[in-house]
Amino acid sequence: MSDNLNQQPLITLKNIRKMYYTDQIETLALKDINLEINKGEFISIMGPSGCGKSTLLNMLGLLDRPSTGTIEFEGKTLDKLSDKALAPIRNEKLGFVFQTFHLIPDLRVVDNVALPLLYRPMSNKERRERALNALKIVGLDARVNHFPTQLSGGQQQRVAIARAIVGEPPVILADEPTGNLDSHMGNEIMSILFDLNENRGTTIVMVTHDREQADQTQRTVRVFDGQLVH
Amino acid sequence: MLKHILTLTWNRRWANSLVMLEVIIAFFALFVLISVGYHLWSNYQRPLGYNYDNVWEISLRIDGRWQDKDTQILPDVINALNALPNVVSTHAQSAPAFRNWSWTTRLPAKDSTERVYRNLFSDGAQETLGIKLIDGRWPLAGESEPQKAVVAINRYMRDRFFEDDVNAVNRVIVDGESEFRIVGVFEDYRQRGEFTEQVSYTIGSLDLSNPGNNVTTLFVKMAPGTPVSDEELVLNTAKSIAPHWDMGIVPWSELREQHHANVLTPIRIATVLAGFFLLMVAMGLIGVLWQDVLRRTQEIGLRRALGAPSGNVRMQIIGEMLAVTGLGVIIGGVLAAQLPMLELIDAINWQTTPMALVLSALMIFALSFFAAYYPSYIAARYTPSEALRYE
Numbered sequence: 001m002s003d004n005l006n007q008q009p010l011i012t013l014k015n016i017r018k019m020y021y022t023d024q025i026e027t028l029a030l031k032d033i034n035l036e037i038n039k040g041e042f043i044s045i046m047g048p049s050g051c052g053k054s055t056l057l058n059m060l061g062l063l064d065r066p067s068t069g070t071i072e073f074e075g076k077t078l079d080k081l082s083d084k085a086l087a088p089i090r091n092e093k094l095g096f097v098f099q100t101f102h103l104i105p106d107l108r109v110v111d112n113v114a115l116p117l118l119y120r121p122m123s124n125k126e127r128r129e130r131a132l133n134a135l136k137i138v139g140l141d142a143r144v145n146h147f148p149t150q151l152s153g154g155q156q157q158r159v160a161i162a163r164a165i166v167g168e169p170p171v172i173l174a175d176e177p178t179g180n181l182d183s184h185m186g187n188e189i190m191s192i193l194f195d196l197n198e199n200r201g202t203t204i205v206m207v208t209h210d211r212e213q214a215d216q217t218q219r220t221v222r223v224f225d226g227q228l229v230h
Numbered sequence: 231m232l233k234h235i236l237t238l239t240w241n242r243r244w245a246n247s248l249v250m251l252e253v254i255i256a257f258f259a260l261f262v263l264i265s266v267g268y269h270l271w272s273n274y275q276r277p278l279g280y281n282y283d284n285v286w287e288i289s290l291r292i293d294g295r296w297q298d299k300d301t302q303i304l305p306d307v308i309n310a311l312n313a314l315p316n317v318v319s320t321h322a323q324s325a326p327a328f329r330n331w332s333w334t335t336r337l338p339a340k341d342s343t344e345r346v347y348r349n350l351f352s353d354g355a356q357e358t359l360g361i362k363l364i365d366g367r368w369p370l371a372g373e374s375e376p377q378k379a380v381v382a383i384n385r386y387m388r389d390r391f392f393e394d395d396v397n398a399v400n401r402v403i404v405d406g407e408s409e410f411r412i413v414g415v416f417e418d419y420r421q422r423g424e425f426t427e428q429v430s431y432t433i434g435s436l437d438l439s440n441p442g443n444n445v446t447t448l449f450v451k452m453a454p455g456t457p458v459s460d461e462e463l464v465l466n467t468a469k470s471i472a473p474h475w476d477m478g479i480v481p482w483s484e485l486r487e488q489h490h491a492n493v494l495t496p497i498r499i500a501t502v503l504a505g506f507f508l509l510m511v512a513m514g515l516i517g518v519l520w521q522d523v524l525r526r527t528q529e530i531g532l533r534r535a536l537g538a539p540s541g542n543v544r545m546q547i548i549g550e551m552l553a554v555t556g557l558g559v560i561i562g563g564v565l566a567a568q569l570p571m572l573e574l575i576d577a578i579n580w581q582t583t584p585m586a587l588v589l590s591a592l593m594i595f596a597l598s599f600f601a602a603y604y605p606s607y608i609a610a611r612y613t614p615s616e617a618l619r620y621e
């Protein structure tokens with residue numbers, strides 16, 4: 001890793017605001033957020049429920065557009081890009097882990113994991129090999145032909161992590177990845193994430209309610225009422 | 231991607247079989263309706279075979295049996311009518327047209343026995359009505375004997391009874407004791423109007439010197455432009471000679487319209503019912519597909535979050551729906567293709583089945599495409615994060 005790359009933030013949020021409009025009620029979910037995510041960091045985001053953590057993560061993950069402000073990814077401004085142009089960035093650069101897993105119930109574990117590779121040019125054989133490899137990393141190589149409903153919650157979240165890492169993205173965004181799990185399973189998930197960060201240099205941004213987890217990360221960003229607090 | 235679609239379609243087979251069932255029902259309904267509709271339409275397109283313009287029908291209701299004295303005055307009545315200024319010619323028939331009146335018999339055809347309609351015309355009637363003779367000649371008065379009828383047959387009957395390379399003229403159809411000798415072939419005479427099936431038809435000669443019990447109707451051809459008021463004159467002239475005959479007069483064109491009104495009422499009701507049925511089936515299919523696609527909004531959001539371009543996801547979902555529809559159409563098609571073999575109704579036959587199958591398939595595909603295209607368009611308009619939150 002060169003110093004030059006280290007100096008340039010991977011993702012930069014500049015003056016981000018996000019408004020939601022529902023039945024005459026306007027919610028200002030994010031106000032004037034400025035945030036830089038550097039390559040190789042493990043960042044946790046904390047804050048009370050409804051303060052805008054998921055909204056912030058969705059901005060970083062390009063799953064939603066800000067109302068005003070700009071997002072830069074690897075130095076490039078993204079807000080003028082069409083959805084079609086954002087798709088390959090999501091596919092190659094970002095891996096997402098959701099609190100509610102979001103696995104496709106009609107696909108076997110291995111096919112769920114291979115899903116991001118479906119949108120890259122490669123053979124089915126290679127997709128499968130990479131998916132099996134990712135499952136090995138999360139310790140689920142014995143469950144490849146199960147359907148998601150046949151797995152425990154912790155196992156399902158490990159499938160979701162395997163899906164997030166299968167394309168070897170430089171960034172993983174995790175929204176309360178252990179929120180639906182008991183502490184034992186939560187610890188397993190955390191150790192996988194730490195391993196990815198330490199041994200593969202994957203940048204990780206994780207929303208959590210758990211103080212202990214946050215303390216283990218390199219930096220904690222606190223959100224209150226849509227704003228960053230320092 | 232194809233493998234992915236096939237895997238997903240297979241894994242979702244229970245949900246998909248509901249869609250497929252709906253497709254099969256819709257396909258079947260369409261197939262039957264198209265077949266029947268086309269059949270009615272093509273019946274209507276076929277020429278009537280005769281000209282009813284300016285022809286007035288005088289129906290005879292004679293008390294008791296036809297007697298010798300009726301035979302004696304019949305030529306007088308015809309002569310008196312022909313002598314009227316606007317009358318072109320008068321003839322008698324044993325079966326009227328545009329009425330629910332038929333005289334049929336069953337005769338051995340090529341491979342089964344076939345219902346054959348019969349009628350007797352007095353001399354010259356064929357020319358007056360403009361029935362087209364395509365082979366041989368018309369039967370003559372006095373030619374027929376009991377059990378030995380001399381007839382002309384219509385083209386349809388010739389095709390049903392004889393191989394293509396056989397000349398039907400001078401052939402004899404034997405049915406037990408009775409014989410039918412064919413002396414001519416005519417195009418058609420569609421006694422019950424334009425909406426009826428094709429039927430086998432024979433015309434024999436009604437011998438006015440020996441009509442038996444056969445005269446039911448007189449037809450008077452009038453000069454073009456004859457006023458309707460002449461009806462009374464015609465009727466009174468006939469009554470003055472045969473006062474004991476109970477007679478009514480009506481222009482054939484009017485009779486035809488009345489008859490069509492009777493025939494069309496059930497057809498119209500059936501069309502409206504069929505339309506409603508089709509609408510319900512179509513709504514059902516659209517509803518099932520629509521529901522299916524909307525239920526997958528989260529999946530659409532997920533795929534986009536993982537880097538699928540939204541067009542790609544929509545293509546995939548539409549592709550899946552069309553694949554399921556295709557499977558349903560194939561099953562429905564195989565089932566529907568059995569129908570002509572059963573020979574349940576004339577409308578579903580080998581000639582029209584391929585066309586009806588293709589048309590039904592196209593319509594079902596168009597319906598499915600719409601029912602997948604539009605909701606997937608709605609689902610893809612959400613941002614990925616909105617789609618993921620969709621319940």
Ligand SMILES: Nc1ncnc2c1ncn2[C@@H]1O[C@H](COP(=O)(O)OP(=O)(O)OP(=O)(O)O)[C@@H](O)[C@H]1O
Nearest residue numbers: 020021022027029048049050051052053054055056
């Ligand atoms: N799609 C939406 N439409 C309308 N309002 C929304 C939408 N998404 C979020 N909000 C609102 O924006 C605010 C921030 O929501 P967000 O989901 O980011 O909170 P959060 O910090 O992740 O909370 P939690 O810890 O409960 O997950 C909330 O007030 C929420 O109601």
Ligand SMILES: [Mg+2]
Nearest residue numbers: 053054055175
């Ligand atoms: Mg949240």
